[in-house]
Amino acid sequence: MNSRFAFLFSSLVIFLITATTASGGSNETDYQALLQLKLMITHDPHEALSSWNTSSHFCNWSGVSCGKRHRRVTALRLYSQELEGSLSPYVGNLSFLHFFSIANKSLQGMIPPELGRLSRLRILNLGHNKFNGVIPTNLSGCSNIEELRLYYNNLVGSIPEEISFLPKLTLFAVGFNYLAGGIPPVLGNITSMEVFSIAYNPLGGSIPDTLGQWKSLIEFGVGLCNLSGVIPHSIFNLSLLTHFSVAENQLTGTLPSLLGAMLPHLEYLQIWGNQLNGPLPPSISNCSKLQLVEVNNNNFRGKLTINFAVQKDLVFLDLGDNMYGSGQADDMKFIDSLKNCSKLDTLDVRRCKLKGVLPTSIGNLSDQLSCLDLGGNYLYGHLPSGIGIVGLTTLYLRKNRFTGKIPSTIGKLQKLQLPYLYENQFSGPIPDAIGNLSLLTRLDLSSNRLEWHIPSSLGNCSHLLELYLEENKLSGRIPKELLQISSLTIALDLSQNNLSGSLPTEVGDLNMLTSLDLSNNNLSGNIPNSIGGCTSLVFLSLKGNLFQGMVPSSRGVSTLDLSHNKLSGQIPQFLRRFSFEYVKLSFNDFEGEVPIQGVFANASAFSVLGNSRLCGGLPELGLPKCKETHDKHKKRFPLFVIFILIASTLFTISCFTYVWCKKRKGQLSLSSKDERFMKVSYGQLLKATNGFSEDNLIGEGGFSSVYKGVLGDHVDRIVAVKLIHLQNRGAHKSFIAECEAWRSIRHRNLLKIITSCSSVDFQGNDFKALVYEFMPNGSLHDWLHSTASVSKLNLLQRIKTLIDVASALDYLHNHCLPTIVHCDVKPSNILLDDDMVAHVGDFGLARFIGTNSNQNSTSGIRGTIGYAPPEYGVGSEITSSGDVYSFGILLLEVMTGKRPTDNIFNEGLSLHEFADMVMPDHVTDVIDDDLLNFLQEDAIATQYTSAHAKKIEECLSSTVKIGVSCSMESPLQRMNIENVVHELQHILDKLQNM
Known part of the structure; x- marks a missing residue:
């Protein structure tokens, strides 16, 4: 019996040894591999590997799991241990490994290609490290892998096509790296894919249509990948999708009208930051599981008719920066359907061209709503008193057309921190109840029509960092309580109001304030010495008031404007001692010598114009020399010597003038x-x-x-x-x-x-x-719009005219000293001579830039509606980019035949947008019919080929593109006029060489 047992036992041992050897070596191999892995870890702050020693079997080491039968390493869990160093290639010897996670934020070096030996591996997580180099192609040897996580590293190169050889792959996450080379279409062969996350890589290319073969796909994340083209229709057939993110690419096209029916399980919809157009499909109403919707920063248009009533889990809704709107008073009616969204935290419809009144149902929104952004639309009427959504922390109503009083119910928004109500038409007093908002950090009520006094209750806003009340009609005194808000550290702007009285001495309590602007009010009396206590001030403007007396010391200020007051005495000593970037003392009653030290050593860094009793200073100022203190002891200069000097000077000037005229006579006809x-x-x-x-x-x-x-x-x-x-x-x-x-x-x-x-x-x-x-061919306006004119301009004439106008502006902006801004560029001011050469006229609104005069102010300057740039409407300074905007509108008018004030542009659509929305492939849809007729006649007469037609269309598109670029809303985004001349000349050369 014993012999039989011994035989069975020995047979079992032999079997186990044989099986172990056949399965990839002994557990000694695993032991040595783990030691090598530890050897390449240079820093172990949490001593995660301290147990990795001979005192215990490696299967008992921290983070190591082994199989019970063969005692081989099956899992390594070393995440969140902040290990530093690199990954040993010996990890490839752990042949029984099926789970490996070493997400640590600190490992670097290459990903070892030896990982490709791990044929049993199912989960590989190397995310949140600093691995560099490329993704090893031989990872395709991990034939059983299901999840591959390589996100948040420094990987370069491309996504290997060999990844498509992994038939069981369900999750592929390589986001937040530096991968390029596009998305390989062959990845569509991995039909097991459920999660595809590659966001934040500069991949480029387009979304392959083959990815529509992933019928099991649940999450699709390709945001910020520099992708272009359209979203393949096949992607919208992946009915199991819950997360769909293609944000911040250059994708174009429209969304399918049945989107909601095609993707019924959708929870996250992120398509923001693209160039998608058309309507936002009403069928989105069918996506009852939606939690997050981000469709902002696209070109969606039309009326918002989505019914959000069934989206009870909706938390975040951002529809902003699109071109919705029907131009009717019920553009905001969709708000009614949001009352059932009890989890809604953010509602953003900023800059959407929505018109109409704000419905009272705004007050029915969820108490969970913390951010409401309606800014930059065309909303008008009174602000509903029921807007008191108690959970609001941020309220953006800026840049609309709201009228009436700010309702006192705003004081119920106890959590409100950031109310932005600027650039509206609110009138009446600032409600005292606003002082109940103790958590306010920034309050901006600027550019309205608010009147009466500044409520002292604002002093209760003990967390206020910034306060902007400029450009209103506020009157009365500055309440001292306002100046005792110790939290005011960034800015206090009360400029351009009707405030009166003296500046309270409590201004000195604002010792942490950075910017103080009280300009253009009716403040009087002396500037209090306590202002020297504002030791953190960088910007101080008291210009345009009635301050008098001496200037107290203001240590630390770099920009100081005290102009247009009644200040007197000598220029203070502290101004020459401290470091200033700019000091403006003009139009006061200062007297005595202008120093030449400190800021006064640079004529462009200060201004003392309009002080008739000043003398000395830099020669550039042209001030009289200061009188010597001992004039009476000086010897009088003989009168006859003065007479001789004057006479000889006049004689010299006469001779010079005669010689100059004589010389010019031969040069001028x-x-x-x-x-x-x-x-x-x-x-x-x-x-x-x-x-x-x-x-x-x-x-x-x-x-x-x-x-x-x-x-x-x-x-x-x-x-x-x-x-x-x-x-x-x-x-x-x-x-x-x-x-x-x-x-x-x-x-x-x-x-x-x-x-x-x-x-x-x-x-x-x-x-x-x-x-x-006299210009015999009249104005450009006549040629474009006069019904009496039978003749119209052909394409070459239009391009030449545009070059003429751009050349004139280039001369005014870049070759004149000082720079001249025309301020009224429009077709009626462009005149054509006998040879159809264009001449810019009417300089009645022209402004000189770069002088010490006030001619660059926009006060009273409006230009012409439709051609004047938007920034002039909000009081920005005159700049040459304003002319560029006007030229852009003029160019679009020349090419489309439509005035910027045509009736079709009264529905929230502008000439700029009218042209932009057809770029670049459908430009002929907006080209002037008369011009198209010319082109058609030329094509018939000269028997143009399709190649000719294509070149003409390219020229049309390039020209309209210039107009769109010049008429961008932001001055910084507009083309330089020199580049405009160059580009137009290139287009003209191309046309003439056809």
Whole structure:
């Protein structure tokens, strides 16, 4: 019996040894592999591997699991241990391993190719490390792998096509790396795929249609991968999808109308940051499991008709930065359907061109709602008093057209931290109840019509970091409670109101404030010395008030503006000692010597204009020399010597003038010299225009009328006489501006001025006129829109005209000192001569940039509706990019034949958007019919080939693209006018060489 037992036992041992050997070596191999793995770990802060020693069997080591039968390593769990070092290639000897996770945030080096030996491996997680290099192609040897996680590393190269050899792969996550080379279409062969997550890689390319073969797919994440093209329709047939994210790519096209029916299990929809267009499908209402919807920053348009009533789990809804809206008062009606979304935390419909009133149902939204953003739309009417959603922390209503009072119920929003109500038309007082919002960190009520006083209750907002009340009609005194909010550290802006009284001494309590702007009010009295306690101030502006007396020390300020007050005394010593970037003291009553130390050593860093009693300083200031203190002891300069000096100076100037004129005589023709210095009287212009008769009237503007005339003293001298309507407010200023501009500019594409006349008429009234060279082909506006004109401009003429205008602007912006901004670029101000060369005229609104004058202010400047850039409407300074915007609109008008004020642009659609939405493939949809007729006739007459037609379409598209680029809302995104000239010239060359 014993012998039989012994035989069985020995047979079993032999079997086990044989099986172990056949299965990939002994457990000694695993032991040595683990030791090698530990050897390459250079730092183990939590001593996760401290048990890895000979005192116990390796199957008992921390993070190691072994099979019970053969005692081989089957799992390594070393995540979140912050191990540093690299991964040993000996890990490839753990042939029984089926689970390996070493997500640590700190491992670096290459991923060992030896991992490809682990044929039993099912889970591999190397995420959250610093691995670099490429994904090893021989990972395809892990034929049983189900989950491959390599996200959050520094991997480069491409996604290996060999990954498609993994038939059991259900999860592939390589997001947050530096992979390129696109998504291999062959991956569509992995029909077992359930989770595909590759976001945040610069992959490029498009989404392969083959991925639609993943019928088991649940999560699809390809956001921020630089993908382009359309989303393949096959993807929308993956009916099991719960997470769909293609955010922040350059995807185009539309969403299928049956999206909600095709993806009924959808929970996360992230398609923001693309160029998708068309309507947002109402069928999304069918996705009852939706929790997150991010479709913002696309080109979706049309009325929002989605019914959110069944999405009871909806938490985050961002529809912003699109072009929705029907132009009707019920654009916001979809709000009604959100009342059942009891988990809703964020509702964002910013910048969507939505119109109408805000429905009272806004008050029925979930108490869980913390962020509500309705900013940048066209909402009007009163703000519903029932907006008191108690959970709100952020309320954005900025840049709408709300009117009426701010409801006192806003004081019930106890959790509110960031209310942005600026750039509306709110009126009435700031409600005292706003002081109940003790958690406010930033309050912005600027650019409204608020009046009455600043409530002292604001002093209760003990967490306030920023307060903006500028550009309102607030009056009364600055409450001292406001200046005692110790948390105010970023900005306090009360500028452009009607505040009066003295500046409270409590201003010194704002010792942590960075920016203080009290400019353009009616504050008076002395500037309190306590302001020196504001030791953190970087920006301080008190300009445009009635402050008087001496200037107290303000240590630490880098930009100081005290201009347009009644300050007196000498320029304070502290201004020359401390470090300033800019100091403005102009238009006060300072006296004495201007220092030349500190900020006063740089003429461009300070301004002292309008202080008539100052002397000395830098020579560039042109101030008189300061008198010596002992003048009475100085020897008088003989009077006859002064006389001799003056006489000799005059003689020298006369000689120089004579020689210069003599020299110029040989260079200028008689006619041109006559034009330059021609003098005309009121009577001559009256006669030339046949008494300014209507028969001679060729144009009218806001400040003037233009008449055709023939000057009697110059036979056949046809001119255009611009009669200034001095009775109109601003007309005189316009005349001065135009004269000032014409004094120093000459360019072939600028209208040629002959002379001006400033006199009185026969009734003794002031008379002012400008005389220009007559342009026989009228204005560009006439050629584009006049019904009386039979002829229209062909494509070459339009491109040449645009080049002429752009060249003129390039000259004004980049070749004039100082820079000149036209401020009124539009077709009626573009005139065409005999040869159809375009000339820019009407400089009545022109501004000089870079001077010390206030001419770059937008005060009173509006330009022309439709052509004036949007930033001028909110008070931004005049810049050359404003002309670029106007030129962009003009270009689009030339190419589309539509004015920016056409009726079709009254529904929330602009000329810019009208052109942008067809780019780049459907540009002919918006091209002027007259131009298309010309092109069609040319094609028939010259027998154009399809290649010719394609080139013409490319030229049309390139031209419209320039107009779109020039008319971007943001000045920073607009093209440089020099580049515009270059690009248009390139298009012209291409057309002429066809």
